[in-house]
């Protein structure tokens with residue numbers, strides 16, 4: 026038998042379902058064998074005392090993207106995916122963001138070029154539709170879905186990006202017709218605008234008022250409206266960054282009705298609260314993201330929703346802006362909270378934060394950590410079993426964790442280009458020390474060994490998650506619609 030190119034020996038392998046002592050034999054780019062006492066490989070990694078886990082799959086990251094505020098976020102594909110790799114993440118789904126008036130095909134081409142030049146981990150794109158014209162929906166979307174971009178994203182808020190209900194329905198219907206999935210940033214735009222104006226009028230301009238300007242009920246309302254729209258056209262959806270107990274409850278109810286509503290949350294909603302925005306001067310801007318962090322009780326509700334399966338995964342929503350005039354302070358030194366870009370870095374810290382909370386502190390087990398951070402996102406977005414798995418035939422994307430290693434987050438060690446960490450002084454236990462991407466060691470001994478552009482595009486077809494239920498709304502059913510001529 027052909028020798029292994031690499032054997033990871035003596036570690037504890039964990040998947041979304043099992044934990045076992047096993048060697049991992051790798052040939053070329055894929056996992057060729059799992060077992061005890063595997064033959065020697067050309068190269069060996071001693072993993073005794075360490076955990077051998079699938080590389081993380083981060084299904085929500087903004088990279089080199091033109092933001093709602095009109096500025097490009099601070100990372101290139103090279104710096105963002107480098108940060109990802111150091112944090113144990115080997116697959117990233119970022120965005121190809123169409124703004125109003127832009128040709129979607131060109132937009133996707135441009136993001137391809139940026140990623141081809143810079144990415145050091147494998148990647149795919151969700152296509153953001155801010156201008157769902159007939160030409161975009163009828164011509165570009167079918168061609169691009171065919172080309173392997175099987176997920177769309179829309180915003181229900183942000184002036185430059187948002188779609189109204191009619192456009193939302195158009196996008197959902199186009200996704201259904203083309204077998205694509207739809208991800209949504211769902212908040213009530215009117216409520217945000219209305220309360221923001223009142224806050225500013227009253228002189229409440231500091232970053233902390235951002236947390237007040239996105240009402241909790243605005244999340245629950247938008248989820249409800251979105252779910253109703255999706256049900257009308259029978260299109261499965263993914264609700265991004267759930268932040269509140271009320272939001273999670275809406276999702277639970279919809280899933281209880283058998284609807285294909287999937288949802289994620291992010292570390293910032295599990296570990297931060299509105300109080301983190303309450304800092305002197307503009308400092309709080311570093312913790313401004315949308316929707317904002319809520320209360321301790323929401324954190325508990327979100328963990329509970331994850332545990333019950335109402336939420337299926339935890340992404341980073343990496344949206345990096347430096348705390349200077351290129352980013353958070355682009356509107357000058359005295360901006361109101363409305364003039365500060367929303368978002369914070371997360372690609373590097375996502376896995377260590379969750380590992381610490383879930384595994385080191387014993388709240389959940391290793392298998393659920395793997396499920397929520399790698400396997401579930403890979404399954405939902407059509408990347409499994411190539412990604413998000415340690416299995417024979419899967420890509421050898423592996424993070425070897427030292428479960429005892431303690432790391433304290435600090436601005437000085439940040440790998441992305443924001444140059445700040447939202448977690449200063451926080452010490453986590455457990456860190457990915459060696460990271461493999463398709464059988465190549467890309468992080469070892471604290472150094473990256475992967476040329477920019479060595480990451481690969483992952484064409485996807487939407488999987489089970491995106492398949493309609495086959496529930497026809499009465500308005501589309503010839504038995505109940507007076508035989509109306511109405512394309513579903």
Ligand SMILES: [Zn+2]
Pocket residue numbers: 085087342344
């Ligand atoms: Zn986002």
